Amino acid sequence: MVQKIRKAVLPVAGWGTRFLPATKAMPKEMFPIIDKPVIQFIVEELLEAGIENVIFVTGRHKRPIEHHFDINRDLENHLQEAGKEEALNSIRYISHMINPIYVRQKDQLGLGHAVLTSEPVVGAEPFIVSLGDIVLEKGSKTLCDMIDLFNRLGKSVIALFEVENREVSKYGIVKVKEIEEGVYIVEDLVEKPSPETAPSNLAIVGRYIFTPRIFDKLKETQPGKGGEIQLTDAMRLLLEEEVLYAYRIEGKVFDTGNPVDYLKTICEFALKREDIREELLPYLQETISRYTQLIDKP
């Protein structure tokens, strides 16, 4: 009998150095995509997949995340009295639905170490890991499909997405064998290969379901670059004794962890919203033509 997945781990303790100085006192996971923080998109995706127990691995300067998921009675009362129903609903539903649990990573020793920090709370159960800065397109069925796969196959499942060949050196890339449309057995994992040596153009992308065996493997993993314990290294050890499956994401993946991709994410989400698109689109068109003229000038 396959154990039911009831918990998700969200590592949010990283330094966010690519966003300094903005991240000196504010977590990048709290940066807004228009009017909603990045981390709320990730929690909403979990709630849609039926997961309410969310274990945040937090660290220094991450308090705003805890405040965000608290119930704020004063603000709720204020909005109620002011008749601001829409604003009230926007803050109320998420904090009433989620069951947040906070675990502190004492030292930022890497993503693998952050996941290992959650072991006393996860226990001997399969669990989801969602990265705190990767947002999937609204309505993505990735997590639901991954949970179904886990229920069917009983082993760890990781999410992949297709990248351009010239981009493979930015990601962890897998060697795989396809067993059904969009579902694979992972044969090997390579961290940041060159386009010439990459075994595929399928990159590991921030959504994972692990059996609890990953914790043993994380304990065996030697620190790599910068003294960090890498999740990919533990996954490679896991591969030696368990089958590891992979699922190819349909639709877009938004990386909000660096300034350029964060801006692209905001543009994309803003243009999807009718109330914003009307003003933003002509502005963007005019700006693009102004800059194109500037760049084209000899």
Ligand code: UTP
């Ligand atoms: P990243 O490498 O994208 O985040 O880790 P970072 O280290 O915060 O960012 P940079 O590279 O310095 O700009 C992916 C996720 O893992 C978490 C991060 O918070 C992020 O959500 N993480 C990373 C931890 O929780 N602990 C760590 O020690 C490292």
